[in-house]
Amino acid sequence: xxxxxxxLFLAVSATFPLFSQSGSxxxxxxxxxxxxxxxxxxxxxxxxxxxxxYMGIAKGLVGLGKIGDALVDDMLGNDPEPVVSVEPSGxxxxxxNLRAExxxxxLSWLNVGAAVNYSDYRMSMKYEDTGQYAYTEQFxxxxxxxxxxxxxxxxxxxxxxxxxxxxxGIVHTNAFSEYVESPAYITxxxxxxxxxxxxLTVGRKLYGRIEYGSLYGGLTAxxxxxx
Numbered sequence: 001x002x003x004x005x006x007x008l009f010l011a012v013s014a015t016f017p018l019f020s021q022s023g024s025x026x027x028x029x030x031x032x033x034x035x036x037x038x039x040x041x042x043x044x045x046x047x048x049x050x051x052x053x054y055m056g057i058a059k060g061l062v063g064l065g066k067i068g069d070a071l072v073d074d075m076l077g078n079d080p081e082p083v084v085s086v087e088p089s090g091x092x093x094x095x096x097n098l099r100a101e102x103x104x105x106x107l108s109w110l111n112v113g114a115a116v117n118y119s120d121y122r123m124s125m126k127y128e129d130t131g132q133y134a135y136t137e138q139f140x141x142x143x144x145x146x147x148x149x150x151x152x153x154x155x156x157x158x159x160x161x162x163x164x165x166x167x168x169g170i171v172h173t174n175a176f177s178e179y180v181e182s183p184a185y186i187t188x189x190x191x192x193x194x195x196x197x198x199x200l201t202v203g204r205k206l207y208g209r210i211e212y213g214s215l216y217g218g219l220t221a222x223x224x225x226x227x
Contacts, residue, residue: 031154032108033226040209040224044097044217047119047141086134086177089126095119095140097217101224103149111149111161115194117216118142125177135174135183143169143192143216149199159201165194 096119103113120140127134145167153160169192177183197213205227211220 029155030108031156033105033151033154033159034108036105036226038101038103038105038111038113038224038226040101040207040222042099042101042209042211042217042220042222044099044211044214044220046094046121047097047117047216085128086125087128088137089124089133092121092123094121097220099216099220099222101147103147105151108154109151111151113147113149114167115145115147115165115216116142117145119216135177137173137175137177138185139171139173139175141169141171143167145192145194147194149196157202157204161196161199163194163196163199167192167194 098118099115101113101115103111105111118141120138122139123137125134125137126132145165147163147165149161149163151159151161169190170187171190172185172187174183174185176186193215195213195215196211199209199211201207201209201224203226205225207224207226209220209222209224211217214220
């Protein structure tokens with residue numbers, strides 16, 4: 001991921017001389033949107049689904065830690081902590097990544113704003129020994145990020161850009177409940193990077209938007225308004 005950020009930064013830095021030119025030095029069809037606002041909403045693939053694999057790794061590490069604790073308790077003669085053995089039951093239910101964003105065009109090529117993202121998944125869990133319903137595993141993430149867009153194509157109806165950003169994410173989950181006696185939720189703040197390789201808007205005031213290579217949703221689509 002660090003290499004990806006470095007490559008994007010270099011690509012954007014290399015185009016700074018082009019961005020800093022006056023409007024008259026650009027392509028004849030270049031349109032200057034300086035001083036305008038952009039607000040939009042979009043939907044993408046669930047961010048939490050992409051994080052599910054990482055959760056599996058984290059669960060495995062926690063499980064190894066519990067095994068180690070059990071061995072130590074056995075050696076010391078202590079009563080072991082209760083462990084609930086559960087497994088997935090049924091299909092995962094997901095809320096796709098939902099985003100609301102605001103941005104201000106400080107320059108014809110530079111937009112700075114903020115975005116709020118939310119994604120969630122839920123899955124029924126059952127006891128391995130009895131097959132009965134145990135609880136519903138949930139993993140939800142809400143993030144607030146500051147985004148910087150670099151518009152490298154400005155036309156009357158079409159704009160294209162790349163974006164980077166960072167912020168804070170709040171994770172709310174009970175995904176580690178199989179290692180405790182009853183389901184337990186944890187809420188944790190995490191670093192939330194933001195990245196978009198290619199973004200496209202089509203329209204003048206009312207526009208459609210598509211992003212590819214976004215950390216939030218991979219491929220996202222939405223609508224917005226420019227004023």
